Amino acid sequence: MHIRFIALILVVFSHSVFSAAKIETWQTSQGSPVFYVETKGLPMVDIRVVFDAGSARDGYQHGIAALTSALLDTGAAEWSADDIAQRLESVGARLGSGVSKDTAWVSLRSLTEEKLLNKALQTMQAILTKPSFNEADFQREKGRTLAGLKHREESPGALANIEFLKVLYKDHPYAHPSSGVVETVTGFAVADLQNFYKQFYVANNARVVIVGDIDRQHAEKIAQSLIAGLAAGEKPESIAAVPVPEKGVTKHIQFPSTQTHVLAGLVGMHRKDKDYLSLYVGNHILGGSGLVSQLFGEVREKRGLAYSAYSYFSPLLRKGPFTMGLQTRNDQTSQAVEVMQNTLTAFVEKGPTETALLAAKKNITGGFAMRFDTNSKLISYVSMIGFYQLPLDYLDTFQQRVDAVTVESIKDAFKRRVQPEFINTITVGGE
Amino acid sequence: MIFRVILLALVCLPISAYSSSVKVHERTFKNGLKVLVKEDHRSPVVVSQIWYKVGSSYEPGGITGISHMLEHMMFKGTKKYPAGEFSRIVAENGGNENAFTGRDYTAYFQTMEKSRLEVSFELEADRMRNIQLDATELKKELEVVTEERRMRTDDKPRSKTQEYFMAMAFSNSPYKNPVIGWPSDIANYQVDDLQAWYELWYAPNNATLVIVGDVKADDVFVLAEKYFAGIKTSDIKPVKPQTEIEQHGVRKTTIKLAAKLPYILMGYKVPVLNTIEDESEAYALEVLAGILDGGSSARLASKLVRGQQIAVSAGAGYSMMSRLPEMFMLDATPAEGKTVFDLEYALKQQVYDIQRELVSEQELQRVKAQVLASAVYERDSNFYQAMQLGMLETVGIGWEKVDEYVEKVNQITAEQVRAVARKYLVEEKLNIAYLEPQPLNQKKLVRKVAGGRHAH
Incomplete structure (x- = not known):
């Protein structure tokens, strides 16, 4: 059914995102992979340069990846933070940077008109290849990060x-928060950031992603010039495998x-996990489909115990977490936790019904086009790929x-991967 | 017409890039339902939103938050589609759905693959008139909303500060009430209250249906007619104006809450597009907000966060698209060793600078370039485009203003920015809240309860 649907789209919408979602790939002269999708219709382009330089690369300096990323646009080449901001904003461009567990990225959204785009690209290039790491900027950004960490302590959810x-x-390396903790960030010196940058912001550790109304030739030129100034460097060793789950704890x-605030879960799956789809579709039914998931039904719809109740897998380079969550009035915490546990246990034991699986498949495949119907969503997918x-x-x-996912494959995957006795439960709140 | 403006803003821009401003198709059915359709054929998807002219600013005392409560109850079933069916059917058709309530609107939406639009229409038309309110369901959902309030406001010192701030700043305008409602009001809603509220406002002549996506406008009108045109109208009485009384002098409040960081909120009472005599003043206030906080090169980031390093963050905002007069907002968090009073002084200094000296041509051009670029970027999202149309129409400004926005902003001069700063950002109309952190009393301690699973 859905296959016919796709075929239809390919025929009828030969100029839509669908045919354009064909990902082209090549390497810059330094060997950095480039991923490119041409989308027509709007005179804009999104560009992202991604490094294996996320918080998993922090070592013992928790938060160094994040602070390094935050420093990039505070001075580069001959420009100050003000100069950089003015250069970008005067052409309506939007620059972003940040880190996840696995990655650090610098992104740009710009209009495609040549003069505007060139000015934005020139600025982005400087940020990527010639960041200044001035002492004064460093001290200020460190202070802001520390304030952010303090602010985090107001939030039971964050804790x-x-x-x-x-x-x-x-x-x-997946254990600590990406923004670090007060104890580590306080001790950073600007040289630490420079070292982190030198080691990880290198051509052999970079990927360029381009999505927008730019032709292939132009995209090649952009990718090449954007990171030509990076040192070749070396691709870092893969991070260690994650610990094997053991009996869960409650804290x-x-x-x-x-x-x-209740969070419960365990070490889940990685990006290329052989159980990826069974776990993904299974979780969709368990707690991943918003208003119609089982957790939402049991916790909120049937009992009114929480505003939000959900579960999700965060697949990473190594096994990322499987997380179930809810927030509830202090005095009904144990009831809510029990409902959550029972829902999971029943799901792991019995698996979904055929009807539930069919409904989930219809939801996922029927809404497939909505996953990448904007350039913003598309570049996220292409970056991930x-x-x-x-x-x-x-x-x-x-x-x-x-x-191809079946009730049996879901049952099998959950039994092996989401054993209820391995679930860890964290609660933060009053009594 | 619009071409000339763009040439002024960015001389090097090719006109063709922006000439493709997409037409909005409009039709009003005999029962008063207004339907707006914007075609966007980039992807085979469609978003459908229905907007009702009702929100927290329509609510009398005692039942604040009832619009939001009703929004929740709208998912609890009709005679034809019992509780849970609506969401199940949408999901099975690959759709995403949700709803949101604001001060001036309540809206429901589905995003679907384009061939499923009819599913959305049938369900949404049904629940415009036919929901069945049940006391047991209400009791449960009331708990859900109370949990929502705890999560959004009660356990968040800054959100709570904002709530107290609004309650102080407005004397009689309904904007003084939180959208989610005051706790004791939430605790005491009855089925009758909700039934009356539903009957009062949920009618085709109080709604706007907005469709954006890979559709043909004519087909959408036919389909909408099939499901919505037969719905009976209501006698909608205009909401009372509740015009805010004049403020004569600064108002200040200190909020002491368990928190880690101090915070200051400042707001000057200002008019909005809906209520202003000379509408260019509203656009000038927009530009003024952009001068102060339109990005990293704007004044607050450049002068307070970087230059003086007095704040770890600082912001300014003005939303000209409200139904009733608003506030021009400033907020900031002090840097280590600085206080909210240092920030108050520094923020006022920024206002004073704009009142005294003309903003530079470079700053003005930067704001205009950003507005122009945003107009392109926004078109990446059907949902956002539908939001704009729905909101403008529902607050009473009219969706047509969408197309004027870039041009109107472009006409604003440095003199006009200075003039609105002088006219509106005055001490007599200023409101300030200081969040004064109190220790998070209970000592943070990690307690290992048990190995293995939580025991009960």
């Missing part, structure tokens, strides 16, 4: 998140809030692979 990952990942952190080295036809084959 729960930190504790949750610590319990799951112990000493693994409570006292906090003066009216609600208790590029960074995790997924097949270029990942999107094209996605629906078929979803369709």
Whole structure:
């Protein structure tokens, strides 16, 4: 059914995102992979340069990846932070940068008109290849990061998140928060950031992603010139495998809030996991489909225990977390946790019904086009495909692979991967 | 017409890039339902939003938040589609759906693959008139909304500060009330209250249907007619004006809450597009907000966060698209060793600078370039485009203003920016809230409860 649907689209909309979603790839002269999708219709382009330089690369300096990223646009080449901001904003361009567990990225959204785009690209190039790391800028940004970390302590949800990952990942580089902690960030010196930059912001560790109304030739030129100034460097060693799950623990952190934030879960799956689709589709039914998921139904619709109740897998280069979450009035925490646990246990034991699986498949495949119907969403997908080295036809084959999932494969995958006795439960709130 | 403006703004821009401003098709059915359709054929998807002219600013005392509560109850079933069916059907058709309530609107939306638009129309038309309110369901959903309030406001010191700030700043305007409602009001909604509210406002002559996506306008009108044209109208009485009384002098409040960082919120009472005599003043206030906080090169980031390093963050904002007069907002978090009073002084200094000296041509051009670029970027999202149309129409400005925005901003001069700063950003109309952090009393302690699973 959905296959026919896709074929129809390819025929009728030969100029839409669908045919354009064909990902082209090549390498810059320094060997950095480039991933490119041409989209027509709007005179704009999105560009992202992605490095394997996320918080998993922090070493013992938790937060160094994030602060390095934050410093990039505060001075580069001969320009100050003000100069950089003016150059970009005077042409209506939007620059972004940030880190995840696995990646650090610098992104640009610009109009495609030549003079505007060139000015934006020239600025982005300087930020990527010639950041200044001035002492004064460093001190200021460090102060801002520390204020942010302090602010985080107001939030029971944020505290729960930190504790949750610590319990799951112990000493693994996925265990600490990406923005670091006060104890580590306080000790940073500007040289630490320079070293981090020198090691990880290198051509052999970079990928360029371009989505927009730019032809191939132009895209090649952009990718080449954007990162030509990077040192060749070396691709870093892969980060360590994550710890094998063991019996789950339950921890409570006292906090003066009216609600208790609950996070429960375990080490889940990685990006190329062989169980990826069974776990993904299974979780869609369990807690990933918003208003119609089982967790939402049991916790909110049937019992009114929480505003939000959900679960999700965060697949990473190594196994990322499987997380279930809710927030509830302090005095009904144990009831809510029990409902969450029972819902999971029942799901792991019995698996979904055929009807539920069919409904989930219809939702996923029927809404497939909405996953990348904007340049913003599309560049996220293409970046993911590029960074995790997924097949270029990942999107094209996605629906078929979803369709191949069975009740049995979900049951099997959940039984092996989401054993209820391995679930860790963190609660943060009042009593 | 618009070409000339663009040439003024960015001499090097090719006109063709912006000449493709997409037509909005409009039709009003006999029962008063207004339907707006914008075609966007970049992807085979469609978003459908229905906007009702009702929100927290329509609510009398005692039942604040009832529009939001009703929004929740709209998912609890009709005679034809019992509780849960609506969401199940949308999901099975590959759709995403949700709803949102603001001060001036309540809106429901579905995004679908384009061939499923009819599914959305049938369900949405049905629940415009036919929901079945049930006391048991209400009791449960009331708990859900209370949890929502705890999450959004009660446990967030800054959100709570904002709530107290609004309650102080407005004397009699309904903008003084939070959208989600005051706790004791939420606790006491009855089925009758909700039924009355539903009957009062949910009618075709109080709604706008907005469709953006890979559709043909004529087909959409035919389809909409099939499902919506037969719905009976209501006698909608205009909401009372509740015009805010004049403010004579600065108002200040200190909020002491368990928190880690101090915070200051400042707001000057200002008119909005809907209420202003000379509408260029509203656009000038927009530009003024852009001069102060239109990005990293804007004054607050450049002068307070970087230059003086007095704030770790600082912002300014003005939303000209409200139904009732608003505030021009400033907020900031002090840097280590600085206080909210240092920030108050520094923020006022920024206002004073703009009142005294003309903003530079470079700054003005920067804001205009950003507005122009945003107009292109926004078209990347059907949802955003539909939001704009729905909101403008629902607050009473009219969707047509969407197309004027870039041009109107472009006409604003440095003199006009200075003039509105002098006229509106005055001490007599200023409101200030200081968040004064109190210790997070209960000591943070990690307690290992048990190995294995939580025992009960």
